[in-house]
Amino acid sequence: MLLALGPLLYYWSREDTLDFYGQAANWPVDSVYLGETVCSRRHLLRLPDWLELAGKLADAGKQVVLSSQTLIESESDLKALRKLVSWAGAEAGRSHRFLVEANEWGAVRLLAEAGLPFVAGPTLNVYNPDTLALLAEMGAVRWVPPVEMPRTMLGPMAVPAGMETEVFAWGRLPLAFSARCFTARHYNLQKDDCQFRCLDHPDGLVLRSREGEDFLAINGIQTQSAKVMQLAHRLDELHHAGVTGLRLSPQSRHMARVVAIHRALLDGHLAPADSPASLAACRAAPSCDGYWSGQAGMASSLSA
């Protein structure tokens, strides 16, 4: 089973972002996803910056995947997407170290047209073997099921030969995307003049019910779970369902420890049943794992 550091879903300062990936180069992960998947206004790192990071992480022995934007609205979004694909095409001539993660079907089209292998991201909505087979035929070498997919759906999925299955196993769950920016809305700002308030919320902005229950987290145009998805304790079930990789979603604190604990788990140095105790100190919020067992996503089989 491989370990992947998922794309950074939040907007951090340039310094914090570069520092984070500087550390990640030394973490025991197999793949690192880079790039902005949430909002085209986030510009502290531009494509050349991400590409430079990609080179450094590849030199450090990581398999690097550049993730594409999930919600494409404008022609400039498409331009950025085409640039990403053409860079991947140029790199493919030199080496095969880089993949692109397609997070909507326009990216799939462009990548297939360019004949490039790709990762089929979690927002492509792959719920059945026919769609997965189509993606394989178009060049997908790895897929990430929708984060809501339970093990009883993943288990019977016929996965094409050679296709890797990576599951979202740690972090606040990306649940929804909108044209509207909820962070800007919170500050009574227009999206086009958002003053980049996401920078103040490195792990999102918690949205509570009026009874004080942490429910969701606002991250610009993305809505996340307030709770932290955690699947380490279900490692045996993950194996059994054919999962070949775990995605750990970046958070602003304790990420090195999150990675180390999952590494120990995969290497057999930590029993799955002991992982919740180790991971408890790494969470900014309670955990959840309901999706995996086919319940409400916010449900948890763990206490606290």
Added chain:
Amino acid sequence: MNPDTPLLELICPAGSLPALKTAVDQGADGVYLGLKDNTNARNFAGLNFDEKSLKEGIRYAQGKRRKVLMALNTYPQPDTLPRWHRAVDTAASLGVDAVILADPGLMAYARKTHPELRLHLSVQGSATSYEAINFYRERFGIQRAVLPRVLSLAQVENVVANTPVEIELFGFGGLCVMVEGRCLLSSYACGDSPNTFGACSPGHAVRWDQTPQGMETRLNGVLIDRYADDEKAGYPTLCKGRFEVQGETYYALEEPTSLNSLEMLPDMARLGIAAIKIEGRQRSPAYVAQVTRVWRAAIDAVKAHPDTFRPNPAWMAELAKVSEGSMNTLGAYYRPWK
């Protein structure tokens, strides 16, 4: 643009046979409907069609030269895929005018098994760019795409300019603030997802409680809203609740409001929008009658006099009566909404 492309067809919701007949009688150019199960995104108890009512609906609508579009716009799953295939077969054999699909695997099946069947891309397919739409066109020959309610009018114009696929836009009704097909809030809170179960904030998870603090609405136990005595309580659609963020309680995601883009009809005509979709298969035949009547009149007016078209205040008042929370918005069509 192809000269045969329709302009501003009025596509109305048919959650039942009476609603279908009402829509046709009030001037809909087409109706859309679904079967009584999770193969469509309005899987609510008491709604939708079985084979018998479907046959009658098709006979009634097509007898008056109107179209019947069948939504099969949820995502089939490994165990139940054959049911979605059968639904496509049923649609083809009964002669619907098109099926509205979201899943590429299901489109491949429809294309291969029923090459003559017209395919529309559902809003649940989340295609917001012409690159995505052209993907479905190349691979499966889709002839129309329904755009998610996230693009501004200028962005819609750019899509139209770069694809031969007919574009259908939402005109009126309940407003998804999230990109359709990319929203898991309902399954996060109650386990049932629009993508696989075909419903958002489903009735079985809803609870209404009159308490000393006011009427409380809950979804699987989560407090979605609480209403003072002078406020009208609304259905707890979870993106339209009042929540607390950094000490402030407000409609953090979206107000309980309806989309109404009627005043944009001249722009939509100018862009060559093929069809306008009215939301609301879960609503009553009375709603369908009212909304269809107003939009029929408005579309006829804009086609007759595109340059001088003004929304008739009586139309707007009529629509406001059936809007959620009696509020209307232009949604994402109007950029500052974002």
